[in-house]
Amino acid sequence: xxxxxxxxxxxxxxxxxxxxxxxxxxxxxxxxxxxxxxxxxxxxxxxxxxxxxxxxxxxxxxxxxxxxxxxxxxxxxxxxxxxxxxxxxxxxxxxxxxxxxxxxxxxxxxxxxxxxxxxxxxxxxxxxxxxxxxxxxxxxxxxxxxxxxxxxxxxxxxxxxxxxxxxxxxxxxxxxxxxxxxxxxxxxxxxxxxxxxxxxxxxxxxxxxxxxxxxxxxxxxxxxxxxxxxxxxxxxxxxxxxxxxxxxxxxxxxxxxxxxxxxxxxxxxxxxxxxxxxxxxxxxxxxxxxxxxxxxxxxxxxxxxxxxxxxxxxxxxxxxxxxxxxxxxxxxxxxxxxxxxxxxxxxxxxxxxxxxxxxxxxxxxxxxxxxxxxxxxxxxxxxxxxxxxxxxxxxxxxxxxxxxxxxxxxxxxxxxxxxxxxxxxxxxxxxxxxxxxxxxxxxxxxxxxxxxxxxxxxxxxxxxxxxxxxxxxxxxxxxxxxxxxxxxxxxxxxxxxxxxxxxxxxxxxxxxxxxxxxxxxxxxxxxxxxxxx
Ligand code: ADP
Numbered sequence: 001x002x003x004x005x006x007x008x009x010x011x012x013x014x015x016x017x018x019x020x021x022x023x024x025x026x027x028x029x030x031x032x033x034x035x036x037x038x039x040x041x042x043x044x045x046x047x048x049x050x051x052x053x054x055x056x057x058x059x060x061x062x063x064x065x066x067x068x069x070x071x072x073x074x075x076x077x078x079x080x081x082x083x084x085x086x087x088x089x090x091x092x093x094x095x096x097x098x099x100x101x102x103x104x105x106x107x108x109x110x111x112x113x114x115x116x117x118x119x120x121x122x123x124x125x126x127x128x129x130x131x132x133x134x135x136x137x138x139x140x141x142x143x144x145x146x147x148x149x150x151x152x153x154x155x156x157x158x159x160x161x162x163x164x165x166x167x168x169x170x171x172x173x174x175x176x177x178x179x180x181x182x183x184x185x186x187x188x189x190x191x192x193x194x195x196x197x198x199x200x201x202x203x204x205x206x207x208x209x210x211x212x213x214x215x216x217x218x219x220x221x222x223x224x225x226x227x228x229x230x231x232x233x234x235x236x237x238x239x240x241x242x243x244x245x246x247x248x249x250x251x252x253x254x255x256x257x258x259x260x261x262x263x264x265x266x267x268x269x270x271x272x273x274x275x276x277x278x279x280x281x282x283x284x285x286x287x288x289x290x291x292x293x294x295x296x297x298x299x300x301x302x303x304x305x306x307x308x309x310x311x312x313x314x315x316x317x318x319x320x321x322x323x324x325x326x327x328x329x330x331x332x333x334x335x336x337x338x339x340x341x342x343x344x345x346x347x348x349x350x351x352x353x354x355x356x357x358x359x360x361x362x363x364x365x366x367x368x369x370x371x372x373x374x375x376x377x378x379x380x381x382x383x384x385x386x387x388x389x390x391x392x393x394x395x396x397x398x399x400x401x402x403x404x405x406x407x408x409x410x411x412x413x414x415x416x417x418x419x420x421x422x423x424x425x426x427x428x429x430x431x432x433x434x435x436x437x438x439x440x441x442x443x444x445x446x447x448x449x450x451x452x453x454x455x456x457x458x459x460x461x462x463x464x465x466x467x468x469x470x471x472x473x474x475x476x477x478x479x480x481x482x483x484x485x486x487x488x489x490x491x492x493x494x495x496x497x498x499x500x501x502x503x504x505x506x507x508x509x510x511x512x513x514x515x516x517x518x519x520x521x522x523x524x525x526x527x528x529x530x531x532x533x
Contacts, residue, residue, distance in 0.1 A: 420445030
């Protein structure tokens with residue numbers, strides 16, 4: 001009696017020997033784990049008729065039939081019925097019969113002399129399992145091929161002899177060539193590299209051959225079995241009748257296909273990005289040049305103006321009446337403002353280009369902060385604002401750039417004065433905690449809305465204060481932030497609209513390795529760090 005756990009199995013025997021047929025018919029119903037339905041035919045043609053109609057799981061196939069012989073018999077069955085597991089029945093084995101029948105698409109073979117239930121059972125089981133595994137792998141392979149074919153970047157499969165075996169449609173569109181003019185050619189030839197076509201030594205051998213980079217890259221991947229990423233290559237390609245010079249970014253990954261080394265090569269056209277980068281670089285250079293020239297052209301006459309004002313104000317040219325003094329004062333303040341503005345713009349440009357150098361020296365903190373205090377105290381007094389200074393008793397000596405730290409602190413006090421109404425109060429506090437020097441500037445001014453706090457350090461960003469607009473460039477805090485970060489420090493803000501703001505600068509006491517030069521990349525890292533804080 002059959003167990004109810006058995007698997008139904010549709011078996012077709014293709015065998016012209018009566019004896020063998022009979023033997024199989026006797027044994028197959030006794031297979032364990034299966035409940036087989038068995039049909040048999042004695043020619044290939046008869047087999048085709050049934051294979052088209054019934055859903056067979058397994059074919060037991062004799063290779064020498066009246067209408068077919070040899071390994072081609074397997075090919076015919078496989079072509080006719082891709083899903084069936086094929087077990088080849090052979091009279092006698094030769095050494096590599098396994099490899100031969102597998103290559104043609106069969107899953108197993110069985111020697112007639114081994115016809116016994118146990119061997120038959122095992123062979124059937126292996127054949128069915130192998131077929132299932134192959135189907136899973138085939139499906140995966142088809143998925144991968146679909147991804148390869150549909151990729152929006154150019155994809156090439158290159159064999160170990162550096163010959164292109166498969167490409168996707170993107171490559172075809174890039175090269176304006178038919179698949180037949182790409183496949184089975186060297187990489188340079190496939191892409192249409194001009195050096196390839198002109199070079200008698202073949203692809204990648206010309207000294208002028210930019211394409212070497214890709215050939216070398218792919219060779220390296222095949223040899224080392226390690227991937228390469230985004231090599232940027234400036235090609236000269238012949239597309240149709242025109243010569244073009246695209247920038248391509250090439251990445252390659254090693255893969256094994258049918259036991260031999262291949263490389264999957266992804267080729268992305270980055271010409272537009274490269275052009276944009278070049279344009280940006282050019283624009284930045286023009287901007288830097290422009291700023292330097294304009295600033296210089298502004299500074300020279302400004303210096304002369306200031307000098308003139310100072311001479312008249314000092315009454316060297318004669319006594320001034322009150323009105324004259326008042327108007328000259330206004331002229332002086334504005335000339336000074338213009339001077340600060342030019343300094344800010346120039347400073348910022350230097351930061352932007354990564355050219356700002358710090359002059360590090362050991363400083364007496366009190367002296368430095370007092371200097372900033374003194375610079376700003378007159379402006380505070382004029383606005384009727386109390387400017388308080390508070391030190392903790394013991395302040396250590398700290399290494400920093402004196403001029404830059406004075407600039408940062410005066411910038412903060414200057415802002416506090418600008419954004420605090422008359423009668424307000426500003427306190428400048430200096431203390432030291434753990435490994436840090438802490439300088440804070442608190443005011444009782446307008447305050448900054450919470451959602452705008454992260455933006456105030458961006459260049460040119462200014463908070464709007466309707467009805468209480470204050471003049472400025474929006475560069476001050478961006479400069480303060482850069483100065484502090486160049487020292488390896490940080491800056492924090494606490495603010496409440498209508499109550500006031502506190503900016504706190506933390507500087508390391510023992511800056512181990514303070515970077516005195518910021519590259520563009522460092523600059524971006526700093527920007528990101530701050531944006532994410
Ligand atoms: P500027 O002062 O030239 O406008 P900053 O970069 O120094 O540029 O400051 C950016 C903005 O941050 C200012 O426009 C202002 O809105 C805000 N801000 C800076 N400091 C204060 C402060 N102490 N109180 C209120 N708002 C401030």
